[in-house]
Amino acid sequence: MRLRPTRVRTRLTLWYVGTLACILAVYFAGVSLLLFWQSSNILKRLAAEDLETVKGLLFVADDGQVGVREDYHHHTDWKQVQERLLEILGSDGSILFRNERLGDRTIGGAPFVGEGEHGYSGRSARMSDGTRVILISRKYDLEGRTVLIRVGYNQALIWDQLTETLLVLLLASPVVLGGTAWAGFKIVGRTLDPVSKMARRAEQINSEHLNERLPVENPEDELGHLAGVFNAMLARIEQSFEQLQRFTADASHELRTPLAAIRSIGEVRLQERAKPEEYRDTIGSMLEEVNRLTSIVEGLLTLSRADAGQIRMQVSVFPLMAVVREAAALLEVLIEDKRQTFTLTGAEAVGAQADRLYIRQAVVNILHNAVKFTPVGGSISARVECTSQSRVELSIVDSGPGIPAEHSAKVFERFYRADESRRGEDMGAGLGLSVAKWAVEANNGEIGVSSVSEAGSTFWIRLPAVGCSSPSTGLPD
């Protein structure tokens, strides 16, 4: 099982500290390298100076032995210089002199070709006992003899200094890392605080309190944006929840009314002895209610299937005018009955691209609605025209009472009726316009109503069109 801290706060803090530790490690390594390089250089430079000093102190004894005048007190701030290792070799490679500190060890072994001939030769070398040294050598002329002077310093001197510096740095780093961890933990905590607040608030929002919203501290930053998005989503949920509740209430009302009627009609009739005609009348009345129930259930089923996306559209191109004409012909008898006038104008050649059957149903429903609400002797006019190159609009204008602006968005809702008192006046269950809305929208269209109160309403639908750009051409087959 992988160990993984659950809280974002802890995780972020660990990331901070980890990253900083890596950066520090790289930094320390760099510092050490630089320090080492710099110290070696300084040591080499000092060694060269020291070499000159040694040269000045060289003498050849009477017995031909080479020596260094040790009485010369050498002043230097560099303690390493006092650790000087000195070796003087003859031109044949024989050792002429070794200082006390060197004892019987050799610094650089046999000289290589050209060592110290042109200026100083500086290198890192290994002594005969394995100690690593910084070595500077130079050839000099000493009273007719050519000698090679070698000055070496133990590298351990540099290492000691380096270790010391590193130790100081390393001792300081837990403090730095600890401070970072603490600061990171605090900062992340403060940053994430709105999230926790939002989470706590969101937990309290359920179906009972859908009107509550998340706090937005700063709408400009990411978290504020998130809260804003959440709130917008909550608003949509609230809206559809309300719609659902209203729908459930309306649906149960619509379903209960006929059920209650069936029940009481039956119960009342059974309480008394009646003549056969009276029974027939009762049964007929019950059947009427059953018909009403059936049509409501059918309408609801259609809509719920539509909601579930189970209805496939059979898209074809057909002249919209023809469909409007068919719908008008179907409803003609109702129009005549109310002595209304119906006029249809528009572009014959324009084709709508949609499912003809469902669009026809939508048009019938809208037109039927217009006929219902237009008074006796009123007029209804329909117009088909292009609104753009690929859009055709059918508008149906009635001379009914109009729809108050506050209701115009609701007329397409299920079971909605502008006038509650008209409920149950005819067999319609208030689903006609909902079905129309669904049918139009399922065909990539739009539906709407614009209404001037008391001067009638204009219902319009817009559909994808063919033949709008060039009005003279006919329809494709």
Place this chain on the structure above:
Amino acid sequence: MRILIVEDEEKMANALRAGLEADEFSVSLAHTGEEGFFLASTETYDLIILDLMLPNRDGMEVLAALRQKNSSLPVLILTSRDTIRDRVRGLDAGADDYLVKPFAFPELLARIRALLRRGKPESGDRLRLADLEMDAAGRTVFRDGKELALTEREFDLLEYLLRQQSRVVSREMLARDVWQETARYTPLDNVIDVHIAHLRRKLDEPFKKKLLHTVRGVGFVLREETP
């Protein structure tokens, strides 16, 4: 005419039996798919009314088994499954007709009659009821010797009622057979009612004897005497 009803719901089965017996069919009942298949293979029937959701053996299985035996017995599926897919499956499996519950009883009767009549010629062009005479081919109709001036739709409506005379015709049947609409919906019901009113004004109002009657909650019927 013998009809077998395969239907597991008691109330529904009894209502069907009573309704069909009233229309002078002789009816047998089966309550499970197994029983239905047994009766259908041992007895002779003129038609089967088959429910789909049945205990033991479901309606589709019974239908498939019957068709495998190469029985050409007309089968009418009566079910509450109403999706297009169900219909197609039922008809593909060899059903002759498919009716969705809840249905109007006159519609069931009309469909049964149509299935039993299958292959037999339609009644002729001259239709008659009491003093009403229609020449369907010439599209003229007389009552008591006087020609009635009907619109196209009114004529179609009267012809349909006359062909189904003495039998109740539901709004669904009119919507489908006279208006040729695939679905029945509210505006159409209103249209049908207005047409019936118009027809009644021309057909019955000038005469003492009424022929066109409304059967409340069910539909309309064209017959001689008021029940």
